[in-house]
Amino acid sequence: MNVLFVAAEVAPYVKAGGLADVAGALPQALRAAGHDVRVVMPHYRALRETGVPMEGPIGASFLPVGAHAEEQRIWRATTSAVPLYFLDIPAAFERAAIYGEPDDARRFILFARGVMDAMQHLREVDGWQPDVVHCHDWHAALVINYLKSYYAYTFGHIATVFTIHNLAYQGQVHPDVAHLAGLGEGGLVENGLGPGIANSFNSMARGILYADVVTTVSPTYAREIMTHEYGERLDGLLRRRGDRVTGILNGIDTAVFDPSTDR
Template identity: 40%
Template sequence: MRVLHVAAEIYPLVKTGGLADVVAALPAALAARGLDVRVLLPGMPAILSGVVEARRIIRLGPVFGAAVVTLRLARLPDSGLLVYVIDAPFLYRRDGNPYLGPDGRDWRDNHRRYALLGWIAAHLAGGELDRNWRPDVVHAHDWHAGLAPAYIAQNPALNTATVFTIHNLAFRGLFPLDHHNDLGLMISGADQSALEFHGHLSFMKAALFHAARINAVSPTYAREICTPEFGWGLDGLLRDRGGNLSGILNGVDYSVWDPGSDRALAHNYTAEKLRGKRICKLKLQAELGFALRSKAPLLAVVSRLTSQKGMDLVLGALPDLLAAGGQLVVIGSGESEIESGFRAAARAHPGSVSVYLGFDDALSHRIMAGADILLVPSRFEPCGLTQLYALRYGTIPLVRRVGGLADTVIDATPDRSMPRPTISEPGRRTASSLTTRAAASFPGGSATRWR
């Protein structure tokens, strides 16, 4: 079976969240099982410079405002996975975030940039672009690839199966309705109901309407998005498509996340030999300028710094955490107000709070290994990956009971002596109380308790 995955980012070349991890790991895992798998990506500078053995397949243009578009076939340097890269400098030659400009706002031509991604996928499915390879299944990921099922559906001669995975329904790919003129999609009759969303064009809705099968990244999230509370106005459509909606839990790529072999760590360790985790903690404390106290609870945030992720709750709980003798390290970026709050906390408590605004892959691994507790108090969470990494690295995940967090973190230890590690409601007092209790009760280096 030939499968084409379509996405806007892939680890380690371009990453803003867990989507990139999945797009790197899932195709590689399917290929290892014998499927013929390729990935279609937009030609961001980091992707074009990061792939190897690139060769031209076909040159197109003008299309979607780009005078010249070149489709290249290349390999990822580590996994050897085959990837198609859309080389369209006018649309994609922009450094930094794949969706936002330097001012932090969406690029004004994002509708064209990501329509091209779906359009190329559909024409690969039609066998028009690569005469040597044509997919049986097109698997599109999140709104950026949402028009792939729509373009495929417009060609009744195609028998290509389509799958769409919702990684985060909150990002619906909304654009002014008159932008449909730029996309080559019909917007009348049935097509209007497929694309129109309260006076806007929605790439997400187009995918949910047209894809043969829909996948959410955890069973609980698949149920949640069919309700008004979590459905972002699309719950009615999802209930209608319920027979084609599944919830399949994300997993961990153990070739990347394994404390026993992780090259980013000061010392490797396993559940049976935990001495290395204590060394990792002391090394991390030294790196961050913290007091070298092995029994001080070291808490971590590895996340987008947004209210959706509950980061305002972490800021609210911070005074009580510090009063309990805790330390906090934060890595991520997001909303300016929350970033400013963490910067101010780091300035006020330089020996107890450290903040890295941005992303550093090696540092995130060192934090995951050196921390005692990972904070994930999300208001909603499609799946979440960091709590899975934490479990793999022997770091206690303190989470809210929503979405994939409810599917992956259980309220149990062998002797029930730890506080319950999930937050049912996202109130500041609840988060502060539970965080402080966790810090006060953490095992303090007891290998038996950690196991």
């Protein structure tokens, strides 16, 4: 299959936590199993400062966000074992921080819009289109929302997987952000998702709601997040989608961490 991974961090290029390890190692394992896996992530300032080898730009466009548009350039890593694309959106990622910025919602709306643009570029220029889009945590969740709504005519047939690494971080913001994202026309889907989620815009909730399959980092965690104690106010939604939720235990990349040889 053709599989596109979408993640805000990918080891060894940018890493804040375990998400980056999965987004770095799992595509390599899937390629070794015979699948054409590619990865897309933001082009953070740190990539330029550390001199990560890349070629391009291989594509350029303007991304809508509310009444404005921001420039994007697409670069391709030249030394990665897996085809890896960096989305260079200066308004969102030309800064030191990965997360924790006051405008994170706008930043990752732009990232999701950029992914859709990159998918169109890959289809038109390379003749490549994913059978599966695999998105990780709230930063990438709106890609699934766009695939099932705004871009459904073009890409609605593509299967989607949403992986929850940390349910506590949801990208929950003011409901006006729905219009910023261009997703306000149908109203707030969050209003039907229970107390604490209604009257907000919640990227994590949208990923869970629209994905064909929802996975998380272990079978135990998959069970825990369906409980009121650990569900972070999304347990009702997760139980509703329970037949599509599964836990797959995170392993280790033995090419990097080999207990038999690493003292």
